[in-house]
Amino acid sequence: MTVLLLLTILAVLAAAGFVLGRQRALALSGGLPGKLHSLPAYYGWHAAIMAFVPAFLVMLVWLVVQPFAIEGNIAAHLPETVQADPTARQLAMADVRRLATGLDIALERGTLDEAAIAALDAAATDIRAELGKQGIALGSAVSAEVLTAAKEYRSTVATASTFRAFLVLALALAGLVFALKQIAPDFWARNRVENVVMKLLMLASLIAILTTVGIVWSMLSESINFFRQYPIADFFFGLTWNPKFGGGSELGFIPLFWGTIYITVIALLVAVPLGLFAAIYLAEYASKRTRAWVKPMIEVIAGIPTVVYGLFALTTVGPFLRDFFAQPLGLGSSGSSVMTAGIVIGILNIPFISSLSDDIINAVPQSLRDGALGLGSTKSETVRQVVLPAALPGIAGAVLMGASRAIGETMIVVMGAGAAAKLSMNPFEAMTTMTVKIVGQLTGDTDFNSPETLVAFALGMTLFVITLMLNVMAVWIVRKYREQYE
Missing domain, CATH: 1.10.3720.10 (MetI-like)
Structure with a gap:
């Protein structure tokens, strides 16, 4: 399941949570909002937040962690000499991702099926030529290790996407059910909603700060690497x-x-x-x-x-x-x-x-x-x-x-x-x-x-x-x- 489709489902669940939460609050108060601690809309927003925010945060964390976890697992299929060199490993993983994308495109076009992909063998076939027949252009020939890694990469990504969708949707439904069960005339829905909104605003500020820190660190780390190879005095005082x-x-x-x-x-x-x-x-x-x-x-x-x-x-x-x-x-x-x-x-x-x-x-x-x-x-x-x-x-x-x-x-x-x-x-x-x-x-x-x-x-x-x-x-x-x- 794609991220966009998952977000759409979460938005639909949040909207349903708002409607159900508001209706449940009014039902418990006998249709009299004055008997409720908060306005009916706050109960709806509480249900919508519980259905969307926890699942959305888990999805974000998953999307950040997944590439690192998959790369660590896939790199084991590459030669030891490539694994030992960070630059070579980075280039090899780029080839793996590019080849996996090409196989996925061929699968979507119907020019290759899963059986044909599984039968591809770099030892006996030039994968670039084979995919070229299917309209998929690759920049260089593909080794057996890269092909094996690409197949494993596709399989791992598909499995991870399935588990991600299951976990996110289960968490969203659980949050929605939990929020609806919490609704009662004396439930402080307004305080909960305002507290969550305040934390989300704080998170937005923190993201802006962390972005600045990330920018500075990305430049500083590579600058330190540069000055290890080139004299700092020659850089700052050189005239040529x-x-x-x-x-x-x-x-x-x-x-x-x-x-x-x-x-x-x-x-x-x-x-x-x-x-x-x-x-x-x-x-x-x-x-x-x-x-x-x-x-x-x-x-x-x-x-x-x-x-x-x-x-x-x-x-x-x-x-x-x-x-x-x-x-x-x-x-x-x-x-x-x-x-x-x-x-x-x-x-x-x-x-x-x-x-x-x-x-x-x-x-x-x-x-x-x-x-x-x-x-x-x-x-x-x-x-x-x-x-x-x-x-x-x-x-x-x-x-x-x-x-x-x-x-x-x-x-x-x-x-x-x-x-x-x-x-x-x-x-x-x-x-x-x-x-x-x-x-x-x-x-x-x-x-x-x-x-x-x-x-x-x-x-x-x-x-x-x-x-x-x-x-x-x-x-x-x-x-x-x-x-x-x-």
Whole structure:
């Protein structure tokens, strides 16, 4: 039984539990809800929760544990040399899963039956050719061990799915029956339901936290593996980026960091003035009618995909800067440059900074404006000397968050700035950022355990720390100085 079908059955049982629980509560109270401790709907929700939540949690745990358990069992069919090498074992298990999927597809199409699958013998038949006749394409020839493991994998998965369905449905029915038996006029259904909902909300928060921890751990563990193979000092202080998968790589972090910071600074020089001035106009000078159509039009920019911005940088901004600035000034002849990527990322960040700054300026108490105007200040003097200083902490936080977004941009940099890792002050030269190299090092057929691939995780961890520090600084600035005006 598939997971989707199982979830559908659980949802139907939960709905039936709600109806039955509510009807039973009303029946026990003689049709008078006033005799019940809780509203009738709470009894229904209690039955629905008992029918769905325990079974759903067991199913989730089963889905998490099952792959590890099955892989441990199936790996015993592989050669000992493969089992001893983690990388070889991982690749072999991928072949096993792919072959098992191909056999299942052939079974669904009717081109193979269970008897034909059981009769397949890698020692006498090329399984790839055999499945090729059935329209199933495999990337490589299949060994006898992989074929045996694939057959066992299919059998184990089918058995596990049957037991999973039986256990989940039995638990759901048991929970439903138990909940219905618990129903009584003095049963505290509301307290039970609210307690369960509170725990589910706590679980949702915990999942978000654990996801963050998992992301950090996945990067940190591989970063540690990288630094075991490559000197940490050469990474953080190296001035050359020249990865070579055959050996002799120079993986200096400084050129990528310089390109990232250079593009980010240019982006902020574009986004901060335009975004801030737009926010000041919308918050202090624009009429309600003007604000009603200008603000949504600015925020539409945030909804444009970054790949569209990349095309805009590649076909419009880059050639314009090359033809009217770089070539006449003798600074370069390429449309891909730091300036191109920085300007387009700045345009991308305008609505982000504008919206945050607008909300922050509107949050400044009106009494400060009234007091300044009452003392004889003009509108512009009030904005410049009262409103902006009061909103400055929040604006600074918005700028730092905009910087974090600019640092993490990838597509615009790939299409607008190129992929050259170099140290240069010329803004019309092609450079690149950490995010671009992370994608580049993990793309293609590479050795996952080589320093040239693992460096992507070290770059990702470094980028994570940089953006985390910027976000923490932004939050600290906002919280520290906001209290002065509250």
